[in-house]
Amino acid sequence: MESVYAHIDANTQKYIDRLGEAIAIPSISGDASHRSDVFRMGAWLKTELVRLGFSAIEEHLPGKQTLQGHELDLPPVVLATFGEDNNKPTVLVYGHYDVQPALKDDGWKYEPFQMVHEKETGRIYGRGSTDDKAPILSWLWVVEAYKALGKELPVNLKVCFEGMEESGSEGLDDIIFKEADRYFKNVDCVCISDNYWLGTKKPCLTYGLRGVSYFMLEIHGPAKDLHSGVFGGTVHEPMTDLIHIMSKLVSPDGKILIPGIYDDVAPVTEDENKLYQGLDFTLTDIHNATESETTIHESVRDTLMHRWRFPSLSLHGIEGAFYAPGAKTVIPAKVIGKFSIRSVPNQTPERIAEIVKTHVESEFKKLKSRNTLKFEAPQGGKCWVADVNNWNFVAARSAIEKVFKTSPDLTREGGSIPVTLTFQEALNKSVLLLPMGRSDDGAHSTNEKIDLFNYIEGIKLLATYLEEVAAVPK
Amino acid sequence: MESVYAHIDANTQKYIDRLGEAIAIPSISGDASHRSDVFRMGAWLKTELVRLGFSAIEEHLPGKQTLQGHELDLPPVVLATFGEDNNKPTVLVYGHYDVQPALKDDGWKYEPFQMVHEKETGRIYGRGSTDDKAPILSWLWVVEAYKALGKELPVNLKVCFEGMEESGSEGLDDIIFKEADRYFKNVDCVCISDNYWLGTKKPCLTYGLRGVSYFMLEIHGPAKDLHSGVFGGTVHEPMTDLIHIMSKLVSPDGKILIPGIYDDVAPVTEDENKLYQGLDFTLTDIHNATESETTIHESVRDTLMHRWRFPSLSLHGIEGAFYAPGAKTVIPAKVIGKFSIRSVPNQTPERIAEIVKTHVESEFKKLKSRNTLKFEAPQGGKCWVADVNNWNFVAARSAIEKVFKTSPDLTREGGSIPVTLTFQEALNKSVLLLPMGRSDDGAHSTNEKIDLFNYIEGIKLLATYLEEVAAVPK
Ligand SMILES: [Zn+2]
């Protein structure tokens, strides 16, 4: 690998410049006026894929959407293949070429769509730098390096790049399921680089995601909003009922109050417990991130377990009540309380929805209110957890050890990355999350950056990972 | 009085036409683009006052306001006097010449600013018809009738007409307090016609109003909104704390849960109890008004007592939480719960603020949260209750009996009419609320109307009231 690493080091400035080119295309999927830029970014990638000799390049157009009053074409899901050798394993990599919105006025120190490489800090600033342009480009630079060196890629590589990730990945799932038996037929494992290190110092591998179930709890009474002077004290107020039920969902220290909710939570095993040792994380990280010292738990282990492997319930808000600044003495006629539960193995969205419904209805009954309850539980998203000992993870771990001379943190994420589960279910192959950037990169925030170190060592990591995938026993 | 009544009957069509003229001026105080119409309406009244021979006509300009981005002059408070005979009592009457907004598209059957007199139903439709143009005009028609008949008015009459009532009566209080010892110096009693009969059949006199104290309960934790996937389960969420405290304020059947809140509530006396007999009110009235059967109490007496003479607490909403349609998995960083208490004799806003603060802080402490509580209790409005046996009420009751051949309902209002208290405190004279319209007039709603019966008999009532004020022993 020494020649590959040397090539990557020697081409650092080229990688920076090309990342700058990609950042300069403001491919904001959530802004109708930037839709053509998303398409331009997709075309930029296709040009690179052609130049590098990828084959079977396909642009799948998921159809149309209405956004901000405009009917828009959805940007293409770009599929491409490098190598079709039946004796090699086939690795599918996923990434997205769209980005979050950004305005200089939001508090950026530089123009968000003009890359700035700060030499003194080693940081490369720009919207999309870490999420997710550096990672997707890195896969291309690996192929380029092998070609330049006249080396054969140790695996067959398939890429799947989408342009709608920041806007709900509209249309992606259909394409993945449709192509499962065709384009993705020979895939042996999947690698997604679209999350972050747990801290800022140590690389990591991510093996779990929580699921999420969203709930809407509607209480309605009168046909229209009432004046609290005239009706206060004489009618059952929907807000009062709702607040009482919402207070029976979660305690101030985060304990979920729904009977049975913890029954399906997998117990912590000894092996799992060990994974929490030596993680690159302190409570200060969470205090810095929230700019407050409002953490519930006293230890890193308890804190991360409650982020990763225990369910949580958050109350998000109320639709229909008075929400503006100032004082208004209204009795809202219809209010909808919104909350969600982050779920973990072995909870299922179906079972969660069932026990939440039972609990909410039973609490409402206790109120003896004459108002009406309507409970909605839209389709929940499942949690995901991988076996950290399968060969895909073993390969990645070994690659990290080779490049970074350290063992990775094995982490989960508290949130969901839905495409992970889609690949898992559509292909039934091992999926791995292999992050490139750091926890402080500011992915959806102002001053998004990626450290040059993470970018360049990340390219080496991806190359080494492909070598290890080819090498490990399966 | 027979000649006065005959004159009023004979001039019915003229009164209708002039009400039509007033309705045609869309004097909407809450809409900057209609401010000139409010001034036009003030000028229209002044012209009438001049024509009728009122003296000492003064237009007090309360100053400026900023509304919808425009700096606007506040419309005048119009003062005028009819008669200055030291041997007669002086009656001050109040009304407002501004109106609520109205658009045909809101669901009006006719153009809201073109009066329609529906002969078959006897109803006069138009914005401002009952609130408050018919009442203020009626005072003028009484003076006109006496003049036409060559009769002397039995009292000195002072009028106070404002143009900002529907928008917080900006500037009015200052003028009343400033003129208390000058323009209003000799006033013996005050009569306000700006509320409604309890039902639709029986006239009433109103002797009480609840006060209102508004509260803002702010909980803040992190510096900015957090993602519930990443932070759910690890930090104290401000919404959870807030919902728990809000659930400790009022029970679903309307009982206030704040210790001590009922201590100062005046006990129901035998005399007061009698006032609840034979009121023109049924639970169906409240069911029709709310278009639901969500009343708490089973009897008219309990229902009206909880509207009029017991305190109530309503939860209005939450600022800072997610309020839009759809699903968003945010942990709001700062939330402000808003609620208010309608207060009754002998509660005071000061005492209420004190015990609410104590309760809220003690409930917050129980949560053992690391978030921060900030509690705000802006200046509350006092409740008001009059002695129904004072001569002002005796005069009004006797007038009602003469005109309507029935005893009035003696009612309170659950809401506040702040000018009542201002007059009470500035002049320290008996204030009486003498409504003209019916409960179903739709004052702030679509299809506002006044029944011709109420308008014409109302003019007779005001004339008779002035006679009785002059006649009753004081
Ligand atoms: Zn991403």
Ligand SMILES: [Zn+2]
């Ligand atoms: Zn993202």
Ligand SMILES: [Zn+2]
């Ligand atoms: Zn009014």
Ligand SMILES: [Zn+2]
């Ligand atoms: Zn009004």
